[in-house]
Amino acid sequence: MTLLNIDNLHVKLEDEDRDIIRGLSLTVNPGEVHAIMGPNGSGKSTLSYVLAGREGYEVTEGSVTFKGEDLLEMSPDERAAKGVFLAFQYPIEIPGVATMQFLKVALNAQRKARGEKELSTPDFMRLVKDRAAKLNVSQDMLKRPVNVGFSGGEKKRAEILQMAVLEPSLCILDETDSGLDIDALRVVADGVNALRSPDRGMIVITHYQRLLDYIVPDFVHVLSKGRIVKSGDKSLALELEEKGYAEFTQDAA
Amino acid sequence: MSTALARTAAEEALGFQLPNRRMEDWRWTDLRQLIDKPYPPRQKVVAKSADVDRLLASSLFSGVAATRMVFVNGEYDATHSKQANGWVESTAALDDPVNLMNVAFATDGARLRIEGNVDTPIELVFISTDAAPRTVATRNVIEIADDASATIIETHVGEGSYLANSVMEIRIGHNARLDRIKVELESHDAVHLAHAHVIVGQNVTFRDFTLTTGAKLNRQNGTFRFIGEFADAKISGAYLLAGKQHADTALVVDHEVPNCASRELFKCVMDDHARGIFQGKVIVRPGAQKTDGKQSSHALLLTETAEFDAKPELEIYADDVACGHGATSGDLNHDHVFYLKSRGIPEAEAKALLIAAFVGEAFDTVHHDGIREALAVFAERWLTEHRRKG
Numbered sequence: 001m002t003l004l005n006i007d008n009l010h011v012k013l014e015d016e017d018r019d020i021i022r023g024l025s026l027t028v029n030p031g032e033v034h035a036i037m038g039p040n041g042s043g044k045s046t047l048s049y050v051l052a053g054r055e056g057y058e059v060t061e062g063s064v065t066f067k068g069e070d071l072l073e074m075s076p077d078e079r080a081a082k083g084v085f086l087a088f089q090y091p092i093e094i095p096g097v098a099t100m101q102f103l104k105v106a107l108n109a110q111r112k113a114r115g116e117k118e119l120s121t122p123d124f125m126r127l128v129k130d131r132a133a134k135l136n137v138s139q140d141m142l143k144r145p146v147n148v149g150f151s152g153g154e155k156k157r158a159e160i161l162q163m164a165v166l167e168p169s170l171c172i173l174d175e176t177d178s179g180l181d182i183d184a185l186r187v188v189a190d191g192v193n194a195l196r197s198p199d200r201g202m203i204v205i206t207h208y209q210r211l212l213d214y215i216v217p218d219f220v221h222v223l224s225k226g227r228i229v230k231s232g233d234k235s236l237a238l239e240l241e242e243k244g245y246a247e248f249t250q251d252a253a
Numbered sequence: 254m255s256t257a258l259a260r261t262a263a264e265e266a267l268g269f270q271l272p273n274r275r276m277e278d279w280r281w282t283d284l285r286q287l288i289d290k291p292y293p294p295r296q297k298v299v300a301k302s303a304d305v306d307r308l309l310a311s312s313l314f315s316g317v318a319a320t321r322m323v324f325v326n327g328e329y330d331a332t333h334s335k336q337a338n339g340w341v342e343s344t345a346a347l348d349d350p351v352n353l354m355n356v357a358f359a360t361d362g363a364r365l366r367i368e369g370n371v372d373t374p375i376e377l378v379f380i381s382t383d384a385a386p387r388t389v390a391t392r393n394v395i396e397i398a399d400d401a402s403a404t405i406i407e408t409h410v411g412e413g414s415y416l417a418n419s420v421m422e423i424r425i426g427h428n429a430r431l432d433r434i435k436v437e438l439e440s441h442d443a444v445h446l447a448h449a450h451v452i453v454g455q456n457v458t459f460r461d462f463t464l465t466t467g468a469k470l471n472r473q474n475g476t477f478r479f480i481g482e483f484a485d486a487k488i489s490g491a492y493l494l495a496g497k498q499h500a501d502t503a504l505v506v507d508h509e510v511p512n513c514a515s516r517e518l519f520k521c522v523m524d525d526h527a528r529g530i531f532q533g534k535v536i537v538r539p540g541a542q543k544t545d546g547k548q549s550s551h552a553l554l555l556t557e558t559a560e561f562d563a564k565p566e567l568e569i570y571a572d573d574v575a576c577g578h579g580a581t582s583g584d585l586n587h588d589h590v591f592y593l594k595s596r597g598i599p600e601a602e603a604k605a606l607l608i609a610a611f612v613g614e615a616f617d618t619v620h621h622d623g624i625r626e627a628l629a630v631f632a633e634r635w636l637t638e639h640r641r642k643g
Contacts, residue, residue, distance in 0.1 A: 052595050055587070092592040096610025102596070105606060110597035145610075162596060239466035 004028040004200040010061035022226035028201040038223035039245040048174040052086040081113035083169035087159040094146040131164040153184035160191040177211035189214030209241035224248040266291030282501040292416035294358035296387040319376040322511035327360040355420040359392035374404040381411030399426035407435040416444040439467035448474040455481025471500040473482040491612040494527035501530040516549040523559035534566040545576040552582035607631040
């Protein structure tokens with residue numbers, strides 16, 4: 001079954017009249033990694049927020065179906081429980097909520113929503129320790145409040161850790177490479193690659209080709225002015241790196 | 254006769270002129286208007302043992318190993334107490350209305366002198382059982398000897414309609430340490446008026462935390478006097494208020510001597526039509542150099558109709574001091590709520606978590622892990638519990 005089907009999606013900001021997403025269609029099947037590339041202002045982050053269910057956006061036309069259900073009808077927490085995960089470009093700092101506690105509340109809320117048994121504390125601790133070790137996330141980071149005082153690299157690793165613990169079926173990575181040096185990028189990419197599986201789909205949103213050297217996509221789409229103007233395989237990313245986005249921004253105008 | 258001069262029914266029963274908004278300290282809490290019925294004092298009410306047991310179990314700390322001392326309807330209850338009462342003379346000469354009422358109406362109270370290091374917390378539980386509206390007043394005097402240390406919890410619980418008046422005089426000797434934790438969990442049909450008068454000796458470490466979440470009307474005064482050098486006091490509090498609850502805390506931190514440090518931190522959450530007030534005055538007397546006194550209050554307003562008023566005051570008569578104050582108020586951060594929801598946490602649970610995190614900062618002054626944990630659990634459940642009850 002198709003994992004995600006976006007059909008002719010039009011989105012505007014609630015308090016503005018201009019559409020940001022203008023007729024975007026995309027199908028993601030389980031096991032596929034789709035890269036979405038595009039210049040600033042092309043609607044990349046808007047797309048990720050609309051899929052995650054952030055307030056402030058209005059869908060004026062089109063539909064989004066996730067595992068056969070209308071995704072747009074669901075609240076953000078329902079989407080998460082069904083398997084949607086957005087790795088934020090700028091992960092939010094939450095003072096006073098320890099990372100470990102946050103992960104536990106989130107995982108058990110999702111399990112509860114799916115009618116599964118909540119995980120016991122020892123089982124949960126084992127799961128997190130195992131996943132954290134693979135991502136170089138220290139015990140100290142897990143004790144600290146969510147993202148508070150984390151470096152850019154630590155925040156991105158913490159996002160991937162959340163993904164590894166929550167095991168979503170659709171991962172949306174919004175500019176996960178931004179602010180990372182090459183070593184941090186490798187750790188994050190390894191973490192993402194470890195999560196690639198035949199029943200999990202991924203949308204990797206990025207401005208630069210660099211990330212795609214590490215997370216090799218099955219498909220590359222060019223987003224410009226709110227719609228996909230060209231699709232291809234990974235070679236399209238290299239082409240973009242060479243020629244830039246000028247061709248697409250002019251064509252779309 | 255004009256209404257302003259007419260005694261209210263409440264005043265008639267009390268024999269007192271109640272504080273009103275024309276008194277600067279009471280501008281937000283006009284008892285003449287807010288106390289709408291008589292609460293006659295010194296009414297003997299015999300409680301059913303089952304009621305006492307039930308209310309005792311509602312203490313947040315029933316799971317914490319503590320030496321309990323129980324007062325029921327204003328009188329020491331030996332059956333439910335592990336700690337025997339003693340006698341320490343009251344010495345505070347306070348002229349505020351809460352104290353005057355207390356002097357006139359108090360029927361009993363804890364009188365304890367603590368010596369040495371007392372590891373097990375002492376919990377004073379003040380219980381008011383359901384009966385005809387009345388004033389229930391206790392006057393408590395606690396003396397912490399030089400070099401002694403203790404953790405004292407004060408839990409105020411009740412059912413039905415009453416006015417609780419609680420005065421706590423505390424004298425902390427040199428080199429002593431006291432952690433005081435107060436939980437105001439009165440009946441939602443009750444009025445809670447309190448005054449804590451604390452004298453802080455030389456080289457003392459004092460931690461004071463108050464959770465205000467019960468009672469329809471709450472006014473808590475605090476007077477903290479530094480009388481010996483090199484003492485350190487942290488005074489913190491949290492409000493979790495809903496419905497039409499009204500809570501007003503008025504503190505005076507008085508640096509009479511040099512080289513002391515005081516910190517005040519209040520984290521206040523107001524839902525529905527609740528109203529919170531924080532008035533904090535720091536006085537630095539002439540010659541109290543090197544005083545380090547800071548005060549802050551932060552409010553979280555969960556609705557448009559909730560309200561918070563803050564009145565910080567600094568009175569400084571010395572020139573080599575570091576004093577400051579800050580106050581903020583706002584709504585829950587929408588980005589925080591969205592982030593938690595995007596990880597599968599339902600909205601109500603996400604908000605509850607953020608509220609607990611917000612007030613949690615004020616729990617940090619509490620050393621005892623079990624007590625802090627019990628406070629955190631209560632804070633996490635508060636939002637959903639009170640909204641479920643309506």
